[in-house]
Amino acid sequence: MTLLVESETVVSSVLQKIESRTAKVGVVGLGYVGLPLALLFSNEHFAVTGFDIDTKKVITLGHGGSYILRIEPGEIQAARASGFTATTDFSHIRDMDVVLICVPTPLDNYHQPDLSFIVLTAEAIAPNLRSGQTIILESTSYPGTTEEVLVPILERGNPIGLKAARKGSSDQDSMDGEFFVVFSPEREDPGNENISRHDIPKVIGGMEENGAKIAAALYGSIFRRTVPVSTPAAAEMTKLLENIYRCVNIALVNELKKLSIRMGVDIWEVIDAAKTKPFGFQAFYPGPGLGGHCIPIDPFYLSWKAREFDFHTRFIELAGEVNVGMPYFVVDQTIEAMGLQGKALRGSRVLVLGLSYKKDIDDLRESPSLTIIELLQKRGAHVEYNDPYFPTVGRGRHYALDMTCTPLDNISDFDCVIIVTDHSSYDYPKIVECAKLVVDSRNATKGIQSPKIVRC
Numbered sequence: 001m002t003l004l005v006e007s008e009t010v011v012s013s014v015l016q017k018i019e020s021r022t023a024k025v026g027v028v029g030l031g032y033v034g035l036p037l038a039l040l041f042s043n044e045h046f047a048v049t050g051f052d053i054d055t056k057k058v059i060t061l062g063h064g065g066s067y068i069l070r071i072e073p074g075e076i077q078a079a080r081a082s083g084f085t086a087t088t089d090f091s092h093i094r095d096m097d098v099v100l101i102c103v104p105t106p107l108d109n110y111h112q113p114d115l116s117f118i119v120l121t122a123e124a125i126a127p128n129l130r131s132g133q134t135i136i137l138e139s140t141s142y143p144g145t146t147e148e149v150l151v152p153i154l155e156r157g158n159p160i161g162l163k164a165a166r167k168g169s170s171d172q173d174s175m176d177g178e179f180f181v182v183f184s185p186e187r188e189d190p191g192n193e194n195i196s197r198h199d200i201p202k203v204i205g206g207m208e209e210n211g212a213k214i215a216a217a218l219y220g221s222i223f224r225r226t227v228p229v230s231t232p233a234a235a236e237m238t239k240l241l242e243n244i245y246r247c248v249n250i251a252l253v254n255e256l257k258k259l260s261i262r263m264g265v266d267i268w269e270v271i272d273a274a275k276t277k278p279f280g281f282q283a284f285y286p287g288p289g290l291g292g293h294c295i296p297i298d299p300f301y302l303s304w305k306a307r308e309f310d311f312h313t314r315f316i317e318l319a320g321e322v323n324v325g326m327p328y329f330v331v332d333q334t335i336e337a338m339g340l341q342g343k344a345l346r347g348s349r350v351l352v353l354g355l356s357y358k359k360d361i362d363d364l365r366e367s368p369s370l371t372i373i374e375l376l377q378k379r380g381a382h383v384e385y386n387d388p389y390f391p392t393v394g395r396g397r398h399y400a401l402d403m404t405c406t407p408l409d410n411i412s413d414f415d416c417v418i419i420v421t422d423h424s425s426y427d428y429p430k431i432v433e434c435a436k437l438v439v440d441s442r443n444a445t446k447g448i449q450s451p452k453i454v455r456c
């Protein structure tokens with residue numbers, strides 16, 4: 001009876017702090033996901049501390065600056081005025097009531113999950129853990145990551161023998177000596193102005209009910225709806241289901257696009273017609289290939305894990321194969337279109353319009369534009385690019401371009417313009433008017449009639 005009262009006291013004290021906005025919230029990883037999340041909590045009057053290993057980011061934030069285009073420096077300054085700080089010093093983890101982990105989860109060179117960022121984060125948190133804290137993983141990963149990877153490091157690495165609370169554990173032991181662990185996937189859609197962050201329900205999978213309760217109270221201060229699931233693995237799988245659903249459907253529509261081109265049917269017209277069906281159909285659009293830190297990567301986290309269960313995820317592999325082939329398809333279509341104009345790609349000047357992986361954002365990760373540029377260069381074309389979000393482009397994980405943005409005043413000098421990203425700021429009628437040939441992989445020239453346009 002006494003033990004039960006003690007555990008209730010720990011949880012109700014944290015819940016009370018959340019209610020009164022005196023709870024201290026730590027966000028580890030201040031990137032595209034972590035920084036906006038930190039600002040959301042700061043706007044809700046929580047004292048937020050951001051943790052990152054990137055000293056440049058921490059210094060920029062310390063000066064009230066921003067390194068993400070859609071986040072104005074004013075937002076950082078407002079957050080700083082209400083107590084937001086950023087640091088590389090993980091000893092401050094000790095002062096936090098709740099810690100949210102938003103670090104990268106890429107694939108390695110062998111297309112396998114690279115959990116090194118989660119591992120390093122866990123190793124940095126562990127020595128600073130204290131009893132009653134809640135640790136929430138937000139990074140996308142395969143089912144089992146929270147309990148099989150994160151928890152053992154946290155338990156092993158803390159010098160005072162703290163254990164993660166498990167179902168039933170708080171009935172037997174005092175909660176003094178335990179911390180709570182939760183997985184709650186991030187569902188941000190960068191660049192989507194149609195839905196407010198507050199309206200995106202937050203899925204929460206706790207290892208037991210006290211952590212889940214604390215996470216629900218904290219997220220409930222921001223998100224209008226929280227969705228509890230029974231385990232971290234269920235929450236991890238939820239995120240993967242969502243992204244695999246997108247990946248597979250995009251592959252389907254990409255394949256149908258290729259067939260439609262052969263059949264002389266306009267796939268975009270077909271999708272517009274199909275989406276008038278008020279049930280049972282959701283529109284997905286073809287494009288030059290997948291990009292971003294999620295859809296091209298996350299499904300393969302599950303494929304990898306599935307092997308442990310002698311299971312082959314055929315839909316994921318097939319979708320991957322179709323989507324990976326799309327940049328090659330765009331280049332083949334370009335070669336064909338130029339051939340019809342009596343030109344060879346080798347030695348020609350090609351302008352790639354748009355570098356980011358989707359329109360109106362400044363994110364280049366896994367963008368099909370990078371593959372397209374590389375393929376064009378390998379085939380002997382002189383390639384330049386224009387993208388208002390990237391004055392220059394240097395070297396990244398999988399590319400080394402070292403290029404500078406070409407202004408759009410001499411479009412007629414190029415043999416071909418390839419629309420890879422349909423940024424809203426482009427004047428498409430004018431581009432078509434000036435260009436000799438436009439290869440449009442996004443249907444950005446919809447409604448414009450011209451023999452110079454090849455939609456693919």
Ligand SMILES: NC(=O)c1ccc[n+]([C@@H]2O[C@H](COP(=O)([O-])OP(=O)(O)OC[C@H]3O[C@@H](n4cnc5c(N)ncnc54)[C@H](O)[C@@H]3O)[C@@H](O)[C@H]2O)c1
Pocket residue numbers: 028029030031032033034051052053054057102103104105117120121138139140141186187188189190293294
């Ligand atoms: N970007 C999106 O739209 C999006 C959407 C949903 C989910 N996600 C998931 O969210 C997670 C984070 O993605 P992101 O886009 O914010 O990545 P990001 O690369 O933009 O940011 C990650 C940040 O973590 C920091 N970091 C790396 N290792 C660290 C460590 N050991 N300790 C502290 N900080 C560390 C990096 O310096 C960087 O600032 C990924 O798992 C991703 O799959 C991303």
